[in-house]
Amino acid sequence: MTRDSVPTPALLVDLDAFESNVRAMAGWVTVRGKGWRPHGKTHKCPAIAQRLVDAGASGACTAKLGEAEVFAAHGLRGLLVTTAVVGADKAARAAALAAMAPDTIVVADDLGQVAVLDRAAGEAGVRLRVAVDLYFGRTGVPPGEPACAVARAIDTAPHLAFAGLQAYDATASHTRGAEARRARTTTTMAAAVDTRRRLDADGIACPMVSAGSTGSYRYDADLDGLTELQPGSFIFMDSDYLSIGGDDGGDAYTDFQPALSVVTTVVSVHGDEAIVDGGYKAFATDRPFAPAPIGRPDLAYAWAGDEHGRIDMRRADRRLAVGDRLEFRAPHCDPTVNLYDAIHALRGDTVDAVWAVAARGKSQ
Amino acid sequence: MTRDSVPTPALLVDLDAFESNVRAMAGWVTVRGKGWRPHGKTHKCPAIAQRLVDAGASGACTAKLGEAEVFAAHGLRGLLVTTAVVGADKAARAAALAAMAPDTIVVADDLGQVAVLDRAAGEAGVRLRVAVDLYFGRTGVPPGEPACAVARAIDTAPHLAFAGLQAYDATASHTRGAEARRARTTTTMAAAVDTRRRLDADGIACPMVSAGSTGSYRYDADLDGLTELQPGSFIFMDSDYLSIGGDDGGDAYTDFQPALSVVTTVVSVHGDEAIVDGGYKAFATDRPFAPAPIGRPDLAYAWAGDEHGRIDMRRADRRLAVGDRLEFRAPHCDPTVNLYDAIHALRGDTVDAVWAVAARGKSQ
Numbered sequence: 001m002t003r004d005s006v007p008t009p010a011l012l013v014d015l016d017a018f019e020s021n022v023r024a025m026a027g028w029v030t031v032r033g034k035g036w037r038p039h040g041k042t043h044k045c046p047a048i049a050q051r052l053v054d055a056g057a058s059g060a061c062t063a064k065l066g067e068a069e070v071f072a073a074h075g076l077r078g079l080l081v082t083t084a085v086v087g088a089d090k091a092a093r094a095a096a097l098a099a100m101a102p103d104t105i106v107v108a109d110d111l112g113q114v115a116v117l118d119r120a121a122g123e124a125g126v127r128l129r130v131a132v133d134l135y136f137g138r139t140g141v142p143p144g145e146p147a148c149a150v151a152r153a154i155d156t157a158p159h160l161a162f163a164g165l166q167a168y169d170a171t172a173s174h175t176r177g178a179e180a181r182r183a184r185t186t187t188t189m190a191a192a193v194d195t196r197r198r199l200d201a202d203g204i205a206c207p208m209v210s211a212g213s214t215g216s217y218r219y220d221a222d223l224d225g226l227t228e229l230q231p232g233s234f235i236f237m238d239s240d241y242l243s244i245g246g247d248d249g250g251d252a253y254t255d256f257q258p259a260l261s262v263v264t265t266v267v268s269v270h271g272d273e274a275i276v277d278g279g280y281k282a283f284a285t286d287r288p289f290a291p292a293p294i295g296r297p298d299l300a301y302a303w304a305g306d307e308h309g310r311i312d313m314r315r316a317d318r319r320l321a322v323g324d325r326l327e328f329r330a331p332h333c334d335p336t337v338n339l340y341d342a343i344h345a346l347r348g349d350t351v352d353a354v355w356a357v358a359a360r361g362k363s364q
Numbered sequence: 365m366t367r368d369s370v371p372t373p374a375l376l377v378d379l380d381a382f383e384s385n386v387r388a389m390a391g392w393v394t395v396r397g398k399g400w401r402p403h404g405k406t407h408k409c410p411a412i413a414q415r416l417v418d419a420g421a422s423g424a425c426t427a428k429l430g431e432a433e434v435f436a437a438h439g440l441r442g443l444l445v446t447t448a449v450v451g452a453d454k455a456a457r458a459a460a461l462a463a464m465a466p467d468t469i470v471v472a473d474d475l476g477q478v479a480v481l482d483r484a485a486g487e488a489g490v491r492l493r494v495a496v497d498l499y500f501g502r503t504g505v506p507p508g509e510p511a512c513a514v515a516r517a518i519d520t521a522p523h524l525a526f527a528g529l530q531a532y533d534a535t536a537s538h539t540r541g542a543e544a545r546r547a548r549t550t551t552t553m554a555a556a557v558d559t560r561r562r563l564d565a566d567g568i569a570c571p572m573v574s575a576g577s578t579g580s581y582r583y584d585a586d587l588d589g590l591t592e593l594q595p596g597s598f599i600f601m602d603s604d605y606l607s608i609g610g611d612d613g614g615d616a617y618t619d620f621q622p623a624l625s626v627v628t629t630v631v632s633v634h635g636d637e638a639i640v641d642g643g644y645k646a647f648a649t650d651r652p653f654a655p656a657p658i659g660r661p662d663l664a665y666a667w668a669g670d671e672h673g674r675i676d677m678r679r680a681d682r683r684l685a686v687g688d689r690l691e692f693r694a695p696h697c698d699p700t701v702n703l704y705d706a707i708h709a710l711r712g713d714t715v716d717a718v719w720a721v722a723a724r725g726k727s728q
């Protein structure tokens with residue numbers, strides 16, 4: 001199979017760019033003495049998680065328990081589930097997962113949920129590793145004394161082991177402008193490191209402080225007290241991350257190469273308009289930008305429903321015909337990948353591998 | 365399993381409302397002498413397609429060949445693939461599908477593609493049924509002489525059989541205001557019926573004119589010359605269709621009952637804000653409305669990333685706590701369903717069936 005014969009709409013990854021991104025992240029964090037446990041919510045793909053481990057990652061983060069279950073079933077270990085596991089049923093699943101993959105870590109931000117997790121772990125006969133999720137504007141418990149109280153509850157629970165702190169700051173990741181991003185993450189991460197110091201003073205060892213993202217890794221890797229980073233999007237990049245601003249002060253963020261694209265086919269042409277076979281079911285629509293045609297700045301995409309996009313050819317250097325293919329950069333990579341069953345990995349124009357997005361839709 | 369134990373985020377359908385919607389559509393079209401082949405792109409679910417056939421539908425439409433392949437493998441027949449099958453590889457798949465399910469119809473709007481389909485059908489040793497897709501602003505060939513030319517090419521192709529006209533008008537479906545919608549569909553459908561008359565005059569029998577939608581079915585069912593309707597969303601409804609305006613002149617569209625919801629769990633609470641476990645991967649984001657909390661007009665949802673939503677509790681009658689569940693009406697049903705592997709069908713609060721969304725992601 002080649003780039004021109006993959007049935008469309010389809011998700012493509014350029015292996016050279018992907019591998020370059022993996023090397024760049026691995027090199028940056030390793031030189032600075034940090035671990036990295038890249039976020040699997042971006043790719044939901046055990047084959048990619050394994051490649052990252054082969055490149056030195058200590059495991060994989062997942063957003064949800066359902067993703068971690070899929071990754072574990074594919075043999076991955078070192079899993080960190082980054083959103084709280086809430087309710088007795090999910091706690092029982094977390095305990096069952098820990099029986100299979102004992103180094104799995106889940107997070108909690110609530111004393112009631114700590115008790116629920118402890119009960120489930122006791123019933124399953126496991127010691128479940130639980131980290132405290134810190135609040136920087138979305139989920140978690142505020143750093144400082146509130147977080148220490150949850151950590152102590154975990155530490156003293158008979159069937160739980162305190163695994164450390166999760167200090168993900170979603171706002172820092174997407175803050176536009178490198179200096180503003182550095183300032184934001186340096187401030188919020190100081191509160192995480194301070195929480196770790198308080199726990200040390202209490203005699204509670206904190207084996208992990210996990211933070212960082214594709215947007216903030218560069219600054220987080222220099223912060224004492226963080227132990228590991230959990231970036232996700234760097235492997236693929238998307239229109240959003242490519243425009244958050246670089247360390248040179250410009251708008252472009254060039255630390256990583258765009259590696260992900262969606263390929264479509266022109267299915268109908270009328271006057272100066274071509275219709276491609278990719279719409280709301282081919283691209284995530286949560287960002288304010290439309291999909292960007294790759295290598296064709298003379299064309300513009302507009303949404304045209306679930307299955308279609310409209311291509312404006314009024315300024316086209318070359319017109320499109322029925323059957324032509326057109327590739328796009330996705331506005332936002334994670335929820336776009338979540339629309340597909342497979343990622344076609346290309347070396348040049350040859351499909352080198354078809355990776356199953358095995359944890360696609362496993363949001364539970 | 366009950367409404368309160370389905371792992372979240374999850375897709376629920378209320379069977380009483382769903383069945384009422386099916387009865388309403390079946391009754392309306394049957395009384396007016398029309399056929400109906402409801403659109404499977406809404407549900408992508410063979411179990412639902414079968415229920416619709418059991419209620420009198422002649423088969424199922426699908427948007428894509430990949431969906432039709434899944435439906436056919438589940439034993440469904442009477443399939444109409446409503447977007448053009450473009451390229452030699454897809455033409456070969458269409459021919460293979462016709463070998464398995466000979467009454468399958470695909471559409472074309474381009475003379476070149478008619479030749480490609482004919483070649484593929486010849487190679488597969490089948491006679492492939494092809495309808496002409498008419499243009500009302502997106503895909504298709506303009507009604508009148510351009511459409512007749514494509515119909516004649518199909519009719520004279522050795523391995524194809526002319527199956528009729530597809531006259532879907534996406535703009536009519538979502539036009540706000542009942543009178544404007546009626547005016548739009550009556551005008552565009554007149555062009556479809558005129559095309560049929562021209563073909564009749566040419567001696568080309570036109571066994572099918574398929575049109576209509578959840579928004580326009582009421583008017584289309586009265587139009588002479590249309591043979592069948594292809595509505596989809598009426599089984600579920602969504603915030604978009606519920607607000608396109610009713611026949612009474614008001615904003616609400618009450619022909620069908622809302623039957624679909626997404627259930628989430630509160631995973632974190634801070635002050636007047638609760639975070640639920642449903643974000644961009646739990647709801648389609650292509651409409652300008654946020655998910656609407658069901659039965660809780662005192663609460664408001666705001667997007668908070670891939671996995672989360674933010675609930676504003678400043679005007680809450682009752683506050684939410686970690687572990688509480690909250691259900692939402694989806695802004696747009698079709699691409700929301702496409703995010704899930706299963707639909708939980710509820711009778712009251714009991715899960716009566718779990719239907720696999722077997723054609724989810726089959727956009728190819």
